[in-house]
Amino acid sequence: MTMRGSIAAPAGAHGPGGGSSLQRLVLFLSRMWAWLFLAVMVLFFVVAVPLSTGGSVNFLTIRNSQNILVAIVPVLLLGLGQTFVLIAAGIDLSVGWVMSLASVLSALALRDAFNSGAPLPVAVLAGLAAGLAGAGLVGFLNGWIIAKLKVPAFIVTLGTSFIVRGVAYLMSENSTVIGLPAGLGAYGNDALIYYISGPGGGVYFLHRPDVGGELLRRMEIILPYPVLATAFVLALTMFLLHKTQFGRHTYAIGGSMDASVRSGIPVDRHVIKVYMLSAATAGVAGFLSTLRFTAGSAVIGDSLLLSSIAAVIIGGVSMFGGAGTVIGTVIGALIIAVLTTGLVMLNVDAFWQFIVVGTVVIVAVLIDQSRDLIVGRQRRGAAQ
Amino acid sequence: MSDALLQVRNLRKSFGGLTAVDGVSLEVRRGEVVGLLGDNGAGKSTLIKCVSGVYQPDDGEIVFDGATVTFSTPMDARRHGIETIYQDLALANNLDVGANIFLGREIKKRWLGGLVHTLDDKGMERESRLTLESLQIRIPTLAEPIETLSGGQRQAVAIARAVYWEAKLMIMDEPTNNLGVPEQHKVLELIRTLRDRGVPVVLITHVLPDAFAVTDRVVVMHRGRKVAEKVTAETNTEELVQYMVGARDDDVAA
Numbered sequence: 084m085t086m087r088g089s090i091a092a093p094a095g096a097h098g099p100g101g102g103s104s105l106q107r108l109v110l111f112l113s114r115m116w117a118w119l120f121l122a123v124m125v126l127f128f129v130v131a132v133p134l135s136t137g138g139s140v141n142f143l144t145i146r147n148s149q150n151i152l153v154a155i156v157p158v159l160l161l162g163l164g165q166t167f168v169l170i171a172a173g174i175d176l177s178v179g180w181v182m183s184l185a186s187v188l189s190a191l192a193l194r195d196a197f198n199s200g201a202p203l204p205v206a207v208l209a210g211l212a213a214g215l216a217g218a219g220l221v222g223f224l225n226g227w228i229i230a231k232l233k234v235p236a237f238i239v240t241l242g243t244s245f246i247v248r249g250v251a252y253l254m255s256e257n258s259t260v261i262g263l264p265a266g267l268g269a270y271g272n273d274a275l276i277y278y279i280s281g282p283g284g285g286v287y288f289l290h291r292p293d294v295g296g297e298l299l300r301r302m303e304i305i306l307p308y309p310v311l312a313t314a315f316v317l318a319l320t321m322f323l324l325h326k327t328q329f330g331r332h333t334y335a336i337g338g339s340m341d342a343s344v345r346s347g348i349p350v351d352r353h354v355i356k357v358y359m360l361s362a363a364t365a366g367v368a369g370f371l372s373t374l375r376f377t378a379g380s381a382v383i384g385d386s387l388l389l390s391s392i393a394a395v396i397i398g399g400v401s402m403f404g405g406a407g408t409v410i411g412t413v414i415g416a417l418i419i420a421v422l423t424t425g426l427v428m429l430n431v432d433a434f435w436q437f438i439v440v441g442t443v444v445i446v447a448v449l450i451d452q453s454r455d456l457i458v459g460r461q462r463r464g465a466a467q
Numbered sequence: 468m469s470d471a472l473l474q475v476r477n478l479r480k481s482f483g484g485l486t487a488v489d490g491v492s493l494e495v496r497r498g499e500v501v502g503l504l505g506d507n508g509a510g511k512s513t514l515i516k517c518v519s520g521v522y523q524p525d526d527g528e529i530v531f532d533g534a535t536v537t538f539s540t541p542m543d544a545r546r547h548g549i550e551t552i553y554q555d556l557a558l559a560n561n562l563d564v565g566a567n568i569f570l571g572r573e574i575k576k577r578w579l580g581g582l583v584h585t586l587d588d589k590g591m592e593r594e595s596r597l598t599l600e601s602l603q604i605r606i607p608t609l610a611e612p613i614e615t616l617s618g619g620q621r622q623a624v625a626i627a628r629a630v631y632w633e634a635k636l637m638i639m640d641e642p643t644n645n646l647g648v649p650e651q652h653k654v655l656e657l658i659r660t661l662r663d664r665g666v667p668v669v670l671i672t673h674v675l676p677d678a679f680a681v682t683d684r685v686v687v688m689h690r691g692r693k694v695a696e697k698v699t700a701e702t703n704t705e706e707l708v709q710y711m712v713g714a715r716d717d718d719v720a721a
Contacts (some may be wrong), residue, residue, distance in 0.1 A: 326585045328573050331562075335570055338561035345557040346571030347542045405561035 113454040117399060117414045117447070121421065128425035135429050142428060145278070145303040151420045152310045157182065157384070159416040160313055160368035161391035162398075163320045164361030166412045169395055170324070171357045172337040172404025173236040177225060177244035178365040178391065181218050182384030184251040185369025189214035190260035190379025197264045207270055207374070214370040215363055221247055222362025226355030240358075244388075251381040260379030271374030276305040309371045316367055320360075321409040333357060337404025393440055394419055397447045418443065470496045471530075472667055473518070473549075473636055478527035480513055487513040489691035490527070495636065500658060500668045502682035502699070504675070506711050510691040511671050515638055519551040520544035532635060548635030554644055556625045560614035564606060565591035567613055568598070568628040598631045599623070602660055619650025626657050630666070637661055638669045643677055655681050673711070675704050689713045 112119070125143070132142040141147075161178045168175045193210030197203060221243055228239045252258055269291070277287040279294065279302045294302065324330035332353050335343045343350050365384065372383045398415030400407025422443075423436045473495040480488040488510045495501050505511045517524045520538030529536050531547055538544040541551070558567045566573075569591045575584040592609050599606060604623040606616065613621055622642055629637055639658070643651040658668050658681045672678055678685055679699060687695040687710040695710040695717045709715040 328575060328584065328586060331566060331573060331586055332571075334562060335559045335566075338559035339557070341555065342557040342559045342567075342570065345541055347545070348571045405559070 110454060113450050116450055117397060117411065117418065120443075121414055121418050124418065124421055124425070128421070128428070132425065132428045140428060142425060145305060147424065147428075149274075149304055149307070149310075151417075151424050153307060154424065155416050155420040156309050156313045156371060157368045157387050158390045158394055158419060159413065160316060160364045160371075161384070161387055162394040162412045162416055163316060163409065164364035165391055165395045166320070166398075166400055166407055166409055167324065167333055167357050168236075168361045169400045169402065170337045170404060170407045171333045171354065172340070173229065173354070173357065174240065174392075174402075175225065175358060175361045176237065176240040176388065177221060177247055178361060179384035179386070179388030180244045180247040180251060181221050181362050181365040182369040182372070182387065183381050184221065184247050184254075185214035185218045185366040186373045186383050187251050187255045187260055187369075187379040187381050188217040189370045190263060190373045191254065193267070193373070194260065194263050203264055203266050206264065207267070210373065211370050214373070215366045218362040218366025218369065219359050222359035223355060225362065226358030229358065230351040230354040248381075248385075255379060255381040258381040260373075263373070263377050263379075265377075267374060267377045271309060271371065271377065272307060274304045274307040275311060278303045278305060309375060312367065312371060316364060317409070317413065320364070323360075324409050329353075329356070334405060337401075337406075339405075390419060390440075391416075393444045396444050399447070399451060401451070402448070415447075470498075472497050472532060473669075474528075474530040475514070475518065476528040476530070478514065478517055478524045478529070480517055480522055480524050486691050488517065488524070491688065491691075491693045493686055493693070495667050495669060497667055498662060498665055499683040500662050500670055500681050502678035502685035503669055503671045503688065504673060504678060504685055504707060504711055505688035506673060508690075509688040509711070511688055512640065513691075514688070515551065515640065515669065515671060518544070519549055519638060545632075548633065549638065550629035550632070550634035550636070551638040551640070552622075552625045552629065552642065553640045554642075556621055558613055558621055558625060560621075561612050563592075563612055564599075564609040564616075564624055565595040567624055568595045568631055570628075572632070594631065595627070598627045602627055602630060602657060604657070617647075617650060619646050619653050622646070622650075622654050623657060626654075626661070630661070630664075634666060636669070637666055638671070640671045641673075642670070643672070643674060651677070675707060678707070679704070687711055689716070692716075692718050694718050 128142040132140055161182065165175055165178060189210035192213030193206045196206035196209040201209065225236075225240055225243055228234050229236050273289070273291055275288065277292055279285055279287075279292070279298055281301055283298055284301060292302070324333065332343065332348050335346070335348060336350055336353060340350065368387075369384065373379050394415035395407070395412050396402065396415070397418055398407065398411030398413070400411060419440055422439055426436050426439070427433060471494045473493070475491065475493040477490045477492055478488055479486070479490050491510070491514055493501075493514070503511050503515070513522065516522045518529060520541040520543045523537070523539065529538075531549065536547060538547070544551070559570060562570070565588060574587040574590045574594070576587045577584055595609055602623070604620075604627060606620050606623070613624060616624070626637070642654050642658075646654065655677060658670060661668050670678065670682060682699045685695075685697050685699055685702065685707065686693055687697075687707060689711065690713065694713070694715070695707075697707070706715070
């Protein structure tokens, strides 16, 4: 007996094509605002950074763009899984600590495998498997309790985040797993392309050229492996959400649980899979951080949870479920990373980034809500 | 008898001490629209939920398409061809028309020898368009989320979904509720279209003009019992109201 129809009927009479051209313009802007905001912000920093430094530093350099990409990796990975969870009208508060757990587990497995004689690539794969398995288990538990025992997602994932935090600390040695093979850093930090400009320079692929001094200073590291891995996960999630039945059912469950159940969608199983996916992307993030720092860390994901949720919300995913895109989450993560990097380059106190990001999150949701007002539709989920 | 698609025999359902449906029998034949009338709390919805698999009757028998059936879930009933359209329509308002018509039964494209499946949105839209056209339903755009559609249009989408999946029997719960007058007429017209296509309809309503507009027979319930069964052309508003409020009762007389 959700009486959406009674409210939507008169408003829907003129349909999506209706309304004045001003209304349509506002609607368009509100849909595209995140892109516009990102573009305006980049422009601002492109102008402001050289101005504030007397022209000695530029914002849009190869080096800086790569720094932004590297910085975006963990937030984006957590956000990609969270995108599915939020679209399915859930929330996953455990991803930060799941990332930590995956980092610790992958470090332990990798070290053990290597120390018992496995070649490094095999040890790395063992680390990935351990990280994903540990994360996947937490995701399964989250999903199972939410779907089968009908405990609210907020409570379940809050609980598991504490549990996972404890387990991650207990399994690590004083919160850090060290003694990983030295060659590991190459996996987490090497890049697809190295470019050294000027005399004596050149382009190198896959392996870091053995140079020092002036040449090293001029070396640009383009597309590090973790960025490539993240791009792969990004492509995969985009495909999954927008091109497959899995994605369609994720939207349906977030849009109307009732309709999904009555359409014969295996809702419980699907919800479990969604939380497993969320944990898996956090697992990849944890694994990549182990490679990057050549150590497992039980605290690495702690600060990333809220940033990742912020990215997803800025990207236009609805907290009520049923709406959002993967590319929106990418934009959201980019906005946060560009903002953070730009402010640092302007020598603004780093803590200002929190104030700005927080403001952007609230404005993002306000814009989404006003869009619903403009088209005269009821806010989704409010009637459920 | 021979052309009865659905037969409900002595169906009984109680919740705790309350008997919601008290030994009701009902028959729906192919090609007819049966109105199920009664005031709020008369037991119409409970009866229909037993037929559509939401509830399991405590006693009695349901014969559908020549065989005795028991439905343990709504999906069970749907698989047999009984589609029920409730007032909330069970549509996902955030998805477009095609996605809704094919929800849970999406058309897929196979890639790499069936290893990867993707949604065939174009195919679903095409099939949806054909079904809507065959029902003479006009919807401005199929590509927008259906929350932008009017109540009547969404009702039509729900009906089109049932038609596409070849429902043998359609049960509609107060379909004209919350609709503007022109939209009410469209929905009633759709019910006639369904009947003409050979799909019988059970129309649950307490709006008598609706019942007179489209039904061939009416069954009236009062406090869980069937108090009257009439050929629509042989009764009138006044008589039906008396049955609905409990002032007349054929069951007692019989």
